[in-house]
Structures are given as C-alpha cells and as structure tokens.
Amino acid sequence: MVVIGTSAGGIHALKIILEGINRDFNIPVVIVIHRLKNVKSHMESVLQASTSVPIKEAEEKEKIQRGNIYIAPANYHLLIEEDGSFSLSVDELVNFSRPSIDITLVSASEVYKEKAIGIILTGANADGAYGLQSIHENGGVTVVQLPEEAQVNTMPLEALKAVPGAQKLSLRAISQFLNEL
Amino acid sequence: MALSQSSLEKHYISISQKEVMLDFLDQEYQLSLKEYSEASVRRRITKMLNEFGLDRVEKLCEFLQSRSDGKQLFIEKFTVNVTEMFRDPHFYKALEDKVISVLKSRENIRIWAAGCSSGEEILSLCILLYEMDLLHKCHILGTDLNSKMLDEANNRTYKTRHVSTYMKPYLYAGGRYGLEKYFTTHGENAIFHAFLHENVSFKEHNLMEPLGEEPGFDLIVCRNVLIYFKSTLQNRVIAYLDKALRAGGFLGLGSKESIIFYHGKNHFKEIDLESKIYQKI
Numbered sequence: 001m002v003v004i005g006t007s008a009g010g011i012h013a014l015k016i017i018l019e020g021i022n023r024d025f026n027i028p029v030v031i032v033i034h035r036l037k038n039v040k041s042h043m044e045s046v047l048q049a050s051t052s053v054p055i056k057e058a059e060e061k062e063k064i065q066r067g068n069i070y071i072a073p074a075n076y077h078l079l080i081e082e083d084g085s086f087s088l089s090v091d092e093l094v095n096f097s098r099p100s101i102d103i104t105l106v107s108a109s110e111v112y113k114e115k116a117i118g119i120i121l122t123g124a125n126a127d128g129a130y131g132l133q134s135i136h137e138n139g140g141v142t143v144v145q146l147p148e149e150a151q152v153n154t155m156p157l158e159a160l161k162a163v164p165g166a167q168k169l170s171l172r173a174i175s176q177f178l179n180e181l
Numbered sequence: 182m183a184l185s186q187s188s189l190e191k192h193y194i195s196i197s198q199k200e201v202m203l204d205f206l207d208q209e210y211q212l213s214l215k216e217y218s219e220a221s222v223r224r225r226i227t228k229m230l231n232e233f234g235l236d237r238v239e240k241l242c243e244f245l246q247s248r249s250d251g252k253q254l255f256i257e258k259f260t261v262n263v264t265e266m267f268r269d270p271h272f273y274k275a276l277e278d279k280v281i282s283v284l285k286s287r288e289n290i291r292i293w294a295a296g297c298s299s300g301e302e303i304l305s306l307c308i309l310l311y312e313m314d315l316l317h318k319c320h321i322l323g324t325d326l327n328s329k330m331l332d333e334a335n336n337r338t339y340k341t342r343h344v345s346t347y348m349k350p351y352l353y354a355g356g357r358y359g360l361e362k363y364f365t366t367h368g369e370n371a372i373f374h375a376f377l378h379e380n381v382s383f384k385e386h387n388l389m390e391p392l393g394e395e396p397g398f399d400l401i402v403c404r405n406v407l408i409y410f411k412s413t414l415q416n417r418v419i420a421y422l423d424k425a426l427r428a429g430g431f432l433g434l435g436s437k438e439s440i441i442f443y444h445g446k447n448h449f450k451e452i453d454l455e456s457k458i459y460q461k462i
Contacts (some may be wrong), residue, residue, distance in 0.1 A: 060437045061412050073437060076408075079220035082196060087218040088408045088437050091225075091261040107220050110196060 001064070001080075001112045002027055002178065005101030005131070007034040007123030009151030011046060013171055014121070018050035018069075020175025025053050026067040027181055030108070032101045034123070035074050043071055058086045072099040079107040095127035105131025114139035117181070119174060120166075121145040123155030129162040142166035143174060192230040194223050198238045202226055205242045210252040213389070214259075216414035221261075229258045253328070260327040261409065265343070266301045266360075268404075269436050270353035273309055275456040277355055280431045281313055284399050290319045291398045293425065295388060296406035297323035300334025301347075304363075305354070306402065307377040312357050316380065322394065324386035331383040337364075337373040344371040388418045397427040405435035412442055419443045423461065432459045 006013060010033045035043065048055045051069070058070040058078055063085045072078035076088040078099050094100035101120070105128065108116045118135035120128045122145060136142050144166045147153040160166060169177060194202065199222060206212045214222055226238065235241050245251035267273055284290050290310075294303045303323045310316040325331050344364065351360045364371040386392060388406065401422050407415045415438075422432060423445055432440075432449065434457040440446045449459040 060408055060439075061415075061442075076437060079218070079224070081411075082219050087220055089218075089221050089224070089261065090405045090408070090435075091221075091263050103224070107224075110223070111220075 001108055001115060002029040002117045002119065003032065003105050003108045004029060004119045004121065005032045005105065005128040006121035007125060007127065007155060009122035012151065013145065014047055015050040016171040017175050018047060020172055021051060021053065022179050023052050025178065027178070028064045028066055029069045030058065030072065030078065030104060031069065032072045032078060032099050032104045034097050034099070034127070047071070060086065060088050062086050072104060077103045079103060080111050082111055084111070095125055097125070097127050101128035102131035106134045109134040109138040109140055112140065116140035117143070119143040120155055120159040122150035122152050124152045125154060126158040128155055129158040132159045132166065133162040136163045136166070143177065144168055145174065146170050192236045193227040194230060194238055196223070199223055199226070202238045202242065206255070209246065210255070212252065216411045218409050218411060221409050225259050225261070232258065256327050257329050260330065262298045262327065262330050264298045264301045266305045266347040267350035267354045268302070269456070270350045272433065272436065272456040273305060273354035275453040275458055276433065277309060277313065279452050280400060280458060281310065281315065285313065285315055287399065288318065290315065290400070292319060292321045292400045292402070293392070293398045294321065294323045295401060295403040295422065297325050297334060298327070298330045300337070301339070302402065302404065303334065303381060304337065304373055304377060307381065308356070308363055309354070311377065319380050321381045323381060323383045324392070326385070326387050328385045331385060335383055337375070337378060338370050341366055341369055341371045388421070389414065391421050392425055396425045398425050398430055399427065400431045400433070401426055402433045404433065405438070407438045408435065416443050420445060423448055426461045428461055430461050432461065433457065
C-alpha cells in the first residue's frame with residue numbers, strides 16, 4: 001500500500017510520477033492532495049491523462065483493490081479500516097486540511113505496518129510529516145521528494161525533519177522506485 | 182516539528198487495545214461500538230487519551246468508571262460534532278427543486294434530521310423552508326446521541342467567525358437574501374432568530390435503535406452519519422429510516438453515502454445522484 005501526500009504544486013508533480021509508472025503497475029496507491037471543498041474538480045480525469053492505470057475517487061467502505069490508484073475525496077478525511085476498505089470522516093480539520101495527509105498515513109501505517117509506503121511531495125504546509133513518522137515507526141518505507149526539486153519545499157522539508165532517514169528522490173526516481181516494488 | 186495544531190498526538194490506541202475499550206463500553210454502558218468504522222473509533226479514542234493526558238486505554242476505562250457521568254462524558258468526546266450550515270450547497274438546491282417543491286402542497290410536512298449534532302443543518306433547512314414560505318406548516322425533529330449537542334442546537338448560537346463562512350454556501354444553495362437577515366450578533370456570537378425554531382423539537386436518540394415516534398415522515402435527512410458505521414450497521418440504520426418514512430417520502434444522505442448495499446434499496450428511487458436524495462416508492 002502506497003500513500004502519496006501533496007499540496008501546492010501537487011498536480012504537476014503527480015503527473016510526472018504517473019507518466020513514469022509501468023502500465024502493469026498493480027500496487028494500490030492512495031493519493032491525498034489538498035484541494036478546495038466547494039469547487040467541483042476533475043482531478044481524476046486530469047491525472048488519468050498521465051497513465052493507463054485506472055484512477056478513481058476512493059469510495060466509502062470500498063474494498064481496496066490492486067491495480068487501482070485512488071484519490072481522497074475533497075472535504076473528507078480518508079481512513080483505512082482493518083479489513084482493507086476505505087472509510088470517510090468529516091471530523092475536524094487537521095493541519096488546516098481535510099483531507100489531511102497525516103490522517104491517511106497514520107491509518108495506513110497502523111493497518112499495513114511494514115508494508116506501508118509513505119511518499120511526501122511538494123506542498124506549502126507541514127501536513128504529512130507526522131504521518132510519515134508513523135509509517136517509519138511502524139516499520140514502513142518513507143520517501144520524500146528532493147526538496148530542491150519541489151515546487152514548494154515546505155512539505156518535503158518538514159517531512160525530512162520528522163523522518164531524517166527518509167529516501168530523498170526526484171519525481172522520476174519515485175516512478176522508478178514504484179516500478180521496482 | 183509543527184505538530185501543535187495536529188490532533189494526532191503522542192498517546193494512541195492500537196488495534197488490539199481498541200478491543201479492550203469496546204468490551205468495556207459494551208459491558209459498563211451497554212454502548213456497542215463494534216459496528217462502528219474501526220479507524221474512526223481509534224481516532225476518536227486516541228484524541229480522548231491525549232485530551233485527558235492518559236497513555237493507555239485501561240487508564241481511560243478507570244477514569245470513566247471513577248466518574249458518575251462517565252458514559253455521558255464518553256459520548257460527548259466520542260461523537261463527531263463537526264458540522265456546518267449549507268454544507269454541499271447543491272444538496273439544498275436539489276432539496277428545494279426536487280423535494281420541497283413536491284411536498285409544498287401537503288397540509289403538514291414532517292421532517293426528521295437524524296444525527297443533527299449542534300443543529301447547523303436544521304437551521305439551514307429552516308431558512309430554506311422559510312424562504313419558500315413553508316416553515317409554518319413544517320414539524321422538524323432533530324435527534325442526536327449526544328444530548329449536549331442538542332442543547333447547543335437548541336440555543337441557535339454559533340461563533341460569528343464560523344457563521345461568516347456560511348454566507349457563500351447559503352447563496353450557492355439558492356439563498357434569496359443575506360444570511361445576516363437571520364441572526365443578531367452579540368460579541369463573538371451570532372444568535373439565530375427564535376422564529377426559525379418555532380416548529381423544531383429535539384430528542385436524544387441512538388440511531389442503532391428505532392426512533393419510537395409515529396412513522397410517516399415526509400423527509401428524513403441523515404448526512405455524514407452513516408460513514409462512521411460499518412456496512413452492516415449502515416444497512417440496519419437505513420432500514421429504520423426506511424420504516425419511518427411514508428410512501429412517497431424522501432431520504433437525503435451525505436454526498437459520499439448511498440443505499441446501494443441496502444437490501445431494501447428497491448423501495449427507493451434515486452431523485453438526485455449528486456446530492457444522494459432518494460424517494461420511497
């Protein structure tokens with residue numbers, strides 16, 4: 001299970017990663033990207049243009065399947081149940097955000113333990129740092145976009161402060177990393 | 182690390198500790214949370230541990246036992262009380278166009294807001310009905326598990342800084358005036374006018390049990406409550422809502438909730454896909 005968290009500059013960064021992943025990539029990926037709540041966005045179709053791996057919004061109590069890339073819906077926190085299904089929550093904003101990257105990362109780390117992989121990309125706040133630490137503490141793998149390459153480096157830098165040993169990779173190297181899982 | 186505003190904190194409940202807590206709640210308080218979504222249960226209890234400064238669930242159990250209001254306190258802290266006025270403005274627009282416009286010819290309109298929390302949604306409904314000149318013939322029942330939230334709902338008093346964020350959603354929802362028409366400001370509070378609640382009543386109720394009111398509601402609104410339940414419980418709750426509705430009545434769910442897994446889904450037809458509004462056939 002891979003969780004990718006990003007905010008400002010995230011769409012561009014995600015497109016580069018998705019363009020680089022193999023067609024037959026089949027590890028479930030959950031993308032948590034901060035976005036506006038009352039605006040209809042077409043995030044799935046925008047990102048789908050960059051890969052043939054199916055991209056869909058995570059649905060309430062949907063069983064997580066291999067070969068899918070899921071996106072957290074706007075204005076809900078996305079959690080993972082012990083049976084590997086999604087569940088949504090509208091409780092308080094965390095790090096001024098809903099969806100919060102921390103929440104999904106913590107939830108994935110508790111359920112998938114060492115099989116969880118957390119990736120933090122460009123973004124303008126500290127959301128994701130705590131969650132990445134939780135992935136690390138539960139034995140999972142942690143990756144952060146090279147801060148010097150990130151459009152906004154706050155989020156990668158905060159994540160590295162929380163997990164100094166996280167792998168620092170460029171977007172292209174992240175695709176490579178995913179292909180080799 | 183900038184974790185100060187995060188609600189994810191140093192003490193947290195593991196998957197195995199959760200079972201201890203659930204057994205305690207079941208035995209001590211006859212409060213069964215086994216069919217609640219586990220991830221949310223752990224999140225809420227983690228929040229509680231940190232708020233009380235306790236590092237393990239056993240201590241939380243002891244702490245609750247030591248208090249005469251333990252059950253009430255747990256429910257207060259456990260329930261998610263985040264709500265807003267005119268959340269998903271398209272829902273209110275669809276309600277006006279496709280539901281209320283159908284109900285308006287009726288002599289009386291009975292509405293149940295299930296899981297109404299601090300009442301922002303009920304107020305939104307009241308404003309909508311008032312602007313359609315129908316409020317006077319509506320009876321609206323608000324229920325919640327958390328009685329403290331019902332008191333808040335009854336007070337119609339919210340922080341002005343929150344209310345100011347509802348102005349735009351109100352307009353997107355089709356609001357005809359300005360939201361400020363409906364409240365007066367006292368310091369940092371906005372107190373909504375009493376006439377909005379003239380036909381509103383509140384009652385403590387656990388959705389895991391039947392309502393115990395005369396069935397035959399014209400509209401039931403239960404939004405962003407089912408997401409906290411596992412599918413089995415979601416289905417039982419929807420069955421209760423189904424029973425409480427009259428034939429031809431409407432059911433409005435949260436925008437990510439649906440009746441697709443409900444065994445009685447054939448009793449309903451979909452009225453608005455995006456807003457998750459259904460009509461009982």
